[in-house]
Amino acid sequence: MPSYDASVLAPVPPDRVWALVSDLTRHGEWSADPLTVTAAGDGTYESVATSKGREFRARLTEIESVPPSRYAFRAVDATGEYEHVITLAHEGAGTRVTRVVTATGLTFAQRVLFYAVLPVVKKPNARKALERLAAAAAR
Numbered sequence: 001m002p003s004y005d006a007s008v009l010a011p012v013p014p015d016r017v018w019a020l021v022s023d024l025t026r027h028g029e030w031s032a033d034p035l036t037v038t039a040a041g042d043g044t045y046e047s048v049a050t051s052k053g054r055e056f057r058a059r060l061t062e063i064e065s066v067p068p069s070r071y072a073f074r075a076v077d078a079t080g081e082y083e084h085v086i087t088l089a090h091e092g093a094g095t096r097v098t099r100v101v102t103a104t105g106l107t108f109a110q111r112v113l114f115y116a117v118l119p120v121v122k123k124p125n126a127r128k129a130l131e132r133l134a135a136a137a138a139r
Contacts, residue, residue: 001102001103001104002102002103002106002111002114002115002118003100003101003102003103004100004101004118004122004123004126005098005099005100005101005126006098006099006123006126006127006129006130007096007097007098007099007130008096008097008127008130008131008133008134009091009092009094009095009096009097009134010094010095010096010097010133010134010137010138011093011094011134011138012094012095012134012137012138013090013094013095014068014069014088014089014090014095015068016095016137016138017068017088017095017097017133017134017137018067018068018071018088019137020133020136020137021071021086021088021097021133022065022067022068022071024037024039024045024047024060024062024073025037025038025039025045027047029132029136030129030130030132030133030135030136031049031129031132032124032125032126032128032129032132033049033050033051033125034049034050035047035048035049035050036048037060040059043061043062044059044060044061044062045059045060045061045062046058046059046060047059047060047075051121051125052121056077056078056079057077057078058075058076058077059075059076059077060073060074060075061073061074063083064085068088069087069088069089070085070086070087070088071085071086072084072085072086074104076105079110079113079114080103080105080106080107080110080111080114081103081104081105081106082101082102082103082104083101083102083104084099084100084101085099085100085101085102086098086099087099087100095137097130097133097134099126099129099130101122101126
């Protein structure tokens with residue numbers, strides 16, 4: 001399954017990062033692109049993101065929450081189905097935040113698109129989002 005990851009060192013303890021990671025409605029505070037997430041009930045959410053001038057609507061479902069070290073959710077949108085796993089680990093005086101995104105359900109056309117945008121959109125945005133997360137947690 002295709003995947004990509006990003007990692008950053010946040011200069012704060014894991015509980016400060018956890019508050020931003022474990023609440024999907026707060027992901028817009030640190031997303032690389034404009035994003036709003038609203039609760040739909042029963043651990044599901046609806047999101048609207050804008051990237052490169054296009055709007056993407058997704059259904060999000062929490063799949064794992066292990067405070068304050070691991071949070072995972074599934075996102076399904078027009079580009080496919082993805083599992084996001086965010087891990088937090090003490091490192092020095094801060095927290096190593098790692099996000100792995102795995103495409104768990106892609107059609108052939110979605111797979112081609114995934115690899116086309118991976119180096120120019122997905123990887124840079126993943127890094128930018130985690131840098132914004134680290135900065136938001138430090139405020």
